[in-house]
Amino acid sequence: MASLTLLIPTLICLQFHLLSLAFADIDISSQISTDDNDVWRSPSGHFAFGFRSLDNNTDLNKNLFMLAIWYDMIPDKTVVWSAKTDNKLATAPTGSHVRITSAGLTLAGPKGDSIWTSNLEGVIVSVGSMLDTGNFVLLNQNSEKLWQSFENPTDTLLPNQSLQLGGMLTSRLTDTNYTSGRFQLYFKDGNVLLSPLAWPSPLKYNSYYVLDASGAASTLVFNESGDIYVNTTNGTTIQPQGSQWNSSDLDPEVNYYRATLDFSGVFTQYYHPRNSAAQPGWRIMRYVPDNICNAISYQYGSGSCGYNSYCSMENHRPTCKCPYGYSLLDPSKQFGGCQPNFTLACGADVQTPPEELYEMHAAQDFNFPEGDYERIQPYSSQECQQFCLQDCMCAMVVSGGDTCWLKRFPLGNGREEPVHDLHFVYIKTRIIRDFYPDEELSPAPDSKKEYNGKLFLLGPLLGSLVLNSILIATVALFVLMKKKANRVSTAAISPLETNLHSFTYEKLEKATQNFKEEIGRGSYGLVYKGQLEAGSCHLVAVKRLDRLAQEREKEFRTELSSIGRTCHKNLVRLIGFCDEGMNRILVYEFMSNGNLADILFGQPKPKWNVRVGFALGIARGLVYLHEECDTPIIHCDIKPQNILIDEYLNPKISDFGLAKLLLSDQSRTTTMIRGTRGYVAPEWFKNVAVTVKVDVYSFGVMLLEIICSRRSVLMMEPGEEEKALLTDWACDCFMEGKTDVLVENDEEALSDYVRLQKWIKIAIWCIHEQPEMRPTMGMVMQMLEGFVEVPNPPSPFLIRSMP
Numbered sequence: 001m002a003s004l005t006l007l008i009p010t011l012i013c014l015q016f017h018l019l020s021l022a023f024a025d026i027d028i029s030s031q032i033s034t035d036d037n038d039v040w041r042s043p044s045g046h047f048a049f050g051f052r053s054l055d056n057n058t059d060l061n062k063n064l065f066m067l068a069i070w071y072d073m074i075p076d077k078t079v080v081w082s083a084k085t086d087n088k089l090a091t092a093p094t095g096s097h098v099r100i101t102s103a104g105l106t107l108a109g110p111k112g113d114s115i116w117t118s119n120l121e122g123v124i125v126s127v128g129s130m131l132d133t134g135n136f137v138l139l140n141q142n143s144e145k146l147w148q149s150f151e152n153p154t155d156t157l158l159p160n161q162s163l164q165l166g167g168m169l170t171s172r173l174t175d176t177n178y179t180s181g182r183f184q185l186y187f188k189d190g191n192v193l194l195s196p197l198a199w200p201s202p203l204k205y206n207s208y209y210v211l212d213a214s215g216a217a218s219t220l221v222f223n224e225s226g227d228i229y230v231n232t233t234n235g236t237t238i239q240p241q242g243s244q245w246n247s248s249d250l251d252p253e254v255n256y257y258r259a260t261l262d263f264s265g266v267f268t269q270y271y272h273p274r275n276s277a278a279q280p281g282w283r284i285m286r287y288v289p290d291n292i293c294n295a296i297s298y299q300y301g302s303g304s305c306g307y308n309s310y311c312s313m314e315n316h317r318p319t320c321k322c323p324y325g326y327s328l329l330d331p332s333k334q335f336g337g338c339q340p341n342f343t344l345a346c347g348a349d350v351q352t353p354p355e356e357l358y359e360m361h362a363a364q365d366f367n368f369p370e371g372d373y374e375r376i377q378p379y380s381s382q383e384c385q386q387f388c389l390q391d392c393m394c395a396m397v398v399s400g401g402d403t404c405w406l407k408r409f410p411l412g413n414g415r416e417e418p419v420h421d422l423h424f425v426y427i428k429t430r431i432i433r434d435f436y437p438d439e440e441l442s443p444a445p446d447s448k449k450e451y452n453g454k455l456f457l458l459g460p461l462l463g464s465l466v467l468n469s470i471l472i473a474t475v476a477l478f479v480l481m482k483k484k485a486n487r488v489s490t491a492a493i494s495p496l497e498t499n500l501h502s503f504t505y506e507k508l509e510k511a512t513q514n515f516k517e518e519i520g521r522g523s524y525g526l527v528y529k530g531q532l533e534a535g536s537c538h539l540v541a542v543k544r545l546d547r548l549a550q551e552r553e554k555e556f557r558t559e560l561s562s563i564g565r566t567c568h569k570n571l572v573r574l575i576g577f578c579d580e581g582m583n584r585i586l587v588y589e590f591m592s593n594g595n596l597a598d599i600l601f602g603q604p605k606p607k608w609n610v611r612v613g614f615a616l617g618i619a620r621g622l623v624y625l626h627e628e629c630d631t632p633i634i635h636c637d638i639k640p641q642n643i644l645i646d647e648y649l650n651p652k653i654s655d656f657g658l659a660k661l662l663l664s665d666q667s668r669t670t671t672m673i674r675g676t677r678g679y680v681a682p683e684w685f686k687n688v689a690v691t692v693k694v695d696v697y698s699f700g701v702m703l704l705e706i707i708c709s710r711r712s713v714l715m716m717e718p719g720e721e722e723k724a725l726l727t728d729w730a731c732d733c734f735m736e737g738k739t740d741v742l743v744e745n746d747e748e749a750l751s752d753y754v755r756l757q758k759w760i761k762i763a764i765w766c767i768h769e770q771p772e773m774r775p776t777m778g779m780v781m782q783m784l785e786g787f788v789e790v791p792n793p794p795s796p797f798l799i800r801s802m803p
């Protein structure tokens with residue numbers, strides 16, 4: 001009997017032992033792989049050891065995994081340890097496996113190549129075990145610990161885990177990226193420090209938090225009850241200090257605890273209810289430093305947030321914000337930094353005064369104290385802003401009292417600051433012209449003139465556009481007044497006041513040797529070469545206007561004065577005129593390189609970067625005509641034949657301003673329009689007001705011609721008809737994602753692929769069927785220059801509805 005009573009407890013004992021073995025101890029040669037979902041769990045199931053997927057590829061064979069330990073009984077499955085080599089995450093492709101051998105743990109790839117090992121030498125492992133504390137251990141046959149995950153921590157400490165002198169924690173890169181990140185907790189000179197790293201290198205910058213043990217720290221202890229402190233060599237313990245490191249009741253029976261060096265650089269102790277019925281989720285218990293945003297202050301690095309963003313504490317967490325006019329580099333990465341919505345660069349737009357491109361935007365509640373490159377004093381706020389506008393290096397200024405701090409890119413260590421009467425931030429932002437302006441163009445800021453009805457030309461396109469003609473120009477005869485301002489006074493000015501010369505018919509007859517040498521047939525009349533003074537080199541292009549609408553005659557001089565006042569590098573300059581009897585003659589500067597059509601469609605083709613220069617120059621000229629003149633000038637006949645090229649390959653728009661002068665309301669017929677088929681905006685065929693958007697349309701067609709070096713309409717061989725209309729073909733190619741065929745074998749264009757793509761998109765926007773959907777020339781210019789992103793054009797396109 002006695003033997004029986006003794007036997008029962010023995011059996012129970014034996015069974016218990018077997019069970020715990022089955023759960024916890026992992027024998028030599030056991031292995032798990034990424035293919036099965038096996039894990040090694042701790043006896044009570046709180047923790048698991050195994051593979052965790054790093055990405056969610058639909059193609060499972062391309063997934064990467066890491067070897068990790070995580071909380072297995074909570075929905076978050078929070079990772080507390082991962083395998084790293086030299087502080088770099090060990091990543092394993094599909095098909096990898098981890099195995100326990102007498103030499104330790106080894107992680108090997110599908111072909112058996114070693115990815116990671118527990119790095120043990122001269123010992124013999126007899127068993128591995130996932131413990132309920134979250135520690136994975138390798139034991140010898142005397143149950144001595146040969147290796148433990150607790151001694152190779154990543155970013156997290158668990159209760160009963162201590163960090164020995166020389167140990168460290170390295171934050172992960174982001175919430176979901178376990179690669180080593182930008183912050184480290186480590187021992188230095190007997191204290192425990194937190195520092196930013198010069199990521200991705202291991203170099204440490206100045207610390208932003210010190211757990212001061214007066215140089216006597218020996219261990220950072222996370223004891224079984226969940227308390228965290230430093231053990232010193234003389235036996236005392238030191239608690240972390242900080243207004244957010246609150247002492248509170250600890251109950252490891254009720255809660256899980258963990259302490260993590262967060263990817264934002266904050267060392268935080270979290271708790272999570274063990275009871276699955278309670279509200280799940282980790283909650284912040286306490287943390288150091290109090291305010292990471294202010295704590296990190298150093299000339300290098302970006303701080304807790306990325307570059308150009310500023311940091312503020314919200315709900316005990318750092319959050320990152322972009323200054324006005326900036327947006328996140330990657331919208332999914334709050335800590336990844338911000339970029340301006342525009343490009344701030346030196347060297348672009350040299351001829352445009354910075355005041356017209358940029359403005360200073362005031363803010364008050366943040367600062368980038370480490371981003372200064374100049375400190376100027378005494379300097380008023382106005383002078384400070386002006387200085388920044390003029391300095392292409394300047395990104396932002398802070399003005400306080402009589403001091404002006406100039407800041408440059410990239411801006412690091414930004415932080416929110418309390419609003420202060422004497423502290424103003426001014427952010428340099430680019431003035432963004434609306435993609436779709438209101439129906440009316442806004443007048444130049446310094447102009448009070450209204451131009452209601454004048455804006456719209458209800459006239460027809462000029463008829464005799466049959467021949468592509470050349471208007472040729474001249475070297476200016478008269479001393480060109482050096483006008484600095486782009487805009488001129490709006491008061492009515494007589495032609496003479498505008499620097500236009502009034503010629504007698506006789507003089508022009510002589511200059512052209514009785515209109516002998518015809519150099520082109522312009523849209524509005526024949527063009528002759530002339531020489532104003534015999535023997536001199538004052539070559540001019542003399543244009544006889546053949547069809548001046550009757551009712552426009554009295555406006556001739558007024559209109560000329562407005563043309564005469566235009567002055568832009570990309571416009572052909574009008575020198576003078578003759579208005580005698582029936583004769584209406586215009587005298588222009590002479591352009592030695594002919595017109596764009598001859599260059600673009602001739603052989604050899606102009607190089608890609610020359611073509612890029614043409615497009616930019618023409619766009620600039622049009623921006624000037626549309627948006628920078630007192631009264632917007634609609635050209636109405638933009639095409640390569642009307643673009644002249646000077647000796648420096650600058651494109652210059654000719655014949656501008658004449659449309660208005662010469663058009664009359666009655667003659668808008670399709671016969672007349674047919675001449676420039678390919679360039680004409682569809683609204684010409686409808687009875688609607690014609691706006692500057694007709695030029696945008698023509699510019700779009702011409703931009704495609706410039707990109708492709710071919711005419712917009714071509715006769716094609718059978719089988720290639722789809723290429724006949726360039727606009728249609730370009731849209732088709734764009735939608736099929738094969739824009740490269742448009743430039744055929746133009747290597748230079750292909751190697752500038754980003755621009756090529758972008759410009760084709762811009763051109764497609766410009767040739768949109770509906771004028772109001774087309775961007776303004778100002779917007780086109782900004783997109784061409786890359787200052788503004790080009791949205792994808794909407795589809796389907798209705799551009800084929802042309803008759």
Ligand SMILES: *[C@@H]1O[C@H](CO)[C@@H](O)[C@H](O)[C@H]1NC(C)=O
Binds near residue numbers: 053054055056176
């Ligand atoms: C993978 O997808 C799941 C479900 O969509 C998501 O919860 C998880 O965070 C994703 N993991 C990664 C690494 O993106």
Ligand SMILES: *[C@@H]1O[C@H](CO)[C@@H](O)[C@H](O)[C@H]1NC(C)=O
Binds near residue numbers: 133160224
């Ligand atoms: C905690 O650690 C101590 C010493 O390192 C060890 O003796 C103890 O068993 C551990 N507690 C648990 C629950 O594992």
Ligand SMILES: *[C@@H]1O[C@H](CO)[C@@H](O)[C@H](O)[C@H]1NC(C)=O
Binds near residue numbers: 054173177178
């Ligand atoms: C994590 O970040 C590193 C460095 O930026 C990157 O190379 C890696 O692909 C990222 N991993 C994942 C899973 O996103």
Ligand SMILES: *[C@@H]1O[C@H](CO)[C@@H](O)[C@H](O)[C@H]1NC(C)=O
Binds near residue numbers: 223224227228
């Ligand atoms: C952990 O530390 C706290 C004080 O810091 C102490 O009260 C508690 O008894 C400790 N727990 C254990 C298990 O050592």
Ligand SMILES: *[C@@H]1O[C@H](CO)[C@@H](O)[C@H](O)[C@H]1NC(C)=O
Binds near residue numbers: 213234
């Ligand atoms: C232990 O060292 C700390 C810091 O150096 C000191 O403040 C404390 O008085 C020392 N305690 C003992 C018992 O020596």
Ligand SMILES: *[C@@H]1O[C@H](CO)[C@@H](O)[C@H](O)[C@H]1NC(C)=O
Binds near residue numbers: 219221236
């Ligand atoms: C920390 O110091 C206490 C008291 O001296 C000691 O009992 C404890 O074992 C130490 N803990 C560690 C992890 O060294």
Ligand SMILES: *[C@@H]1O[C@H](CO)[C@@H](O)[C@H](O)[C@H]1NC(C)=O
Binds near residue numbers: 244284285286287
């Ligand atoms: C710590 O205590 C302070 C003062 O009571 C409180 O304002 C703060 O919110 C607490 N911090 C945390 C993380 O609970």
Ligand SMILES: *[C@@H]1O[C@H](CO)[C@@H](O)[C@H](O)[C@H]1NC(C)=O
Binds near residue numbers: 324325326327341
């Ligand atoms: C900058 O771009 C972001 C995202 O595109 C936008 O939300 C924001 O309004 C823009 N800011 C300005 C001032 O244009």
